[in-house]
Amino acid sequence: MAKIRVTKQFGFEMSHALLNYDGLCRNIHGHSYKLQITVAGEPMQAPGSPKDGMVIDFSILKKLIQEQIISKLDHSLMINESAPTDKLDALGQMYERHHVVPFQPTSENMVVYIAEKVKPLLPEHLELFCVRLYETSSSFAEWYAEDN
Template structure:
């Protein structure tokens, strides 16, 4: 069985080598969809009876391990020294340094890597992260799929 939970957050970024508008500092209202697979729990009296995982727990784990860190932050490639140095000069600025350029594709992959261990077999029901879909805009998104990450 597959379940999906969607969350939204706001963040800034730039694509330093882009030849058009994305090389400038800008932001997005991102949406992230977290798709998990697992067996439906069939245990009378269990709060998760009939579920793969309680959607509220999917949300709380995603917020704790990813969304709260990225929300209202600037997602910067550590190699983008001009921006990293500038952001470092701002007192208490919320900056997340990444080892990759913060494209939708890379952010989806980073999110998958960070959340994969968080959800793995949480309930003992073969729970596993299958897909992260990261929307940069309502019409543009990237999918990081377990089957395609290798």
């Protein structure tokens, strides 16, 4: 049976700041991220089944990623735990959606973070093949399972 890759694309708005960066990105700023999740597997061979011929129903992949990844990142702030974060909670509702992470929140580190979150969510018969995160329309980072 052929192994097939399927990809679902998502969008979310998120802000971040790069601690000790030597340019404007050291300031809190936002992006309209585009996230592509690619999974690999064999299409189901079950004539008569509504899922016959599918690696995964796109609606199932959409629901999984939307609920577990996008809904948590959308309209939030991601900041390095080494940054001064002690005032975030005191700032109230404007900063209630924040992620203090143990890494610099670059696109490169975020694809690893997202891949690690997605892998355990997938059904056993699927493998995470690739995570691609566009920070802008012309700049993206990729994580591939075969490289890791």
